[in-house]
Amino acid sequence: MVKKTRHIPEYQLPPSVNDGVHIVSYKEFGFNALHDTSEPHRDEHYLLMVSCGGSVEAVIDFDNINISKPFIGLISPAQVHHVINVNITEGYAISFNEELMPPALKPILETYFLQERIFSDNTPLLKDIVTIIKIMMKPKQKDKFYHLPVSHYLLHSLLAMIATDIDLRQDKSKGSRAKQIERDFLLLLQQHFKEWKKPADYAKALHITVSHLNDTIKANSGNSVSAQIQRYIVTEAKRMLYHTDKNIQEIAYGLGYEDNAYFIRLFKKNAGITPALFRKKIRD
Secondary structure: OOOOOOOOOEEOOOOOOOOOEEEEEHHHHHHHOOOOOOOOEEEOEEEEEEEEEEEEEEEEOOEEEEEOOOEEEEEOOOOOEEEEEEEEEEEEEEEEEHHHOOOOOHHHHHHHHHHHOEEEOOHHHHHHHHHHHHHHOOOOOOOOOOHHHHHHHHHHHHHHHHHHHHHHHHHHHOOHHHHHHHHHHHHHHHHHOOOOOOHHHHHHHHOOOHHHHHHHHHHHHOOOHHHHHHHHHHHHHHHHHHHOOOOHHHHHHHOOOOOHHHHHHHHHHHHOOOHHHHHHHHHO
């Protein structure tokens, strides 16, 4: 029986990380992690994972991730995750404060990793990123005034390299305008899913028609705008069902639904089971 908790644990970077960036090699991950990574939790910072080889088994928002090839992954502050097993020959975990994410890169990186979870199949890029990480891991000269900007510039450089490669890949399969609409929609969804339930809400904010938005999202992802909205809401509901003791009506209300019966139908439509059965199944 999984022990019930009254909240989803959320972890911050400790005050000792005065530049807002903490890097640990996976070789020392077991005893040098910032907190217990084996239990489901959220971080109040980003977590960039880089693996050059080996295997990782983890869970991100109830998606089981099992990968045994080199990869790059990014977990955003809102996502619930935990590690089941790590057996990496060489790899790094970079935790960095939310304000260090460059605004121009945020929509590219967050929307990509929200859907794809991992990024792989680019060995040259991986080598370049590891080179930057090793420079960042050199002993910090805390008495030197230039350490802080150098640390941040290097972080921004490796994030820009990843975003650029993602952008180039997506340009081959999506038009630039369609790609931007999808990114803007997904960012709005993260910010407003509790209040905005209709495609028209998002189309209005994006200054396009509902049909244009729906056609674009359908062409890019294979899912309608309504399906994307419902999927995001149900994911957050699953987090709350597992990690809190709130009843179904409280969860529904917290997600913007006053009609509890409607929320239960929506959840069952997307998850295949009712919220109550989901909670019982995942906690048993």
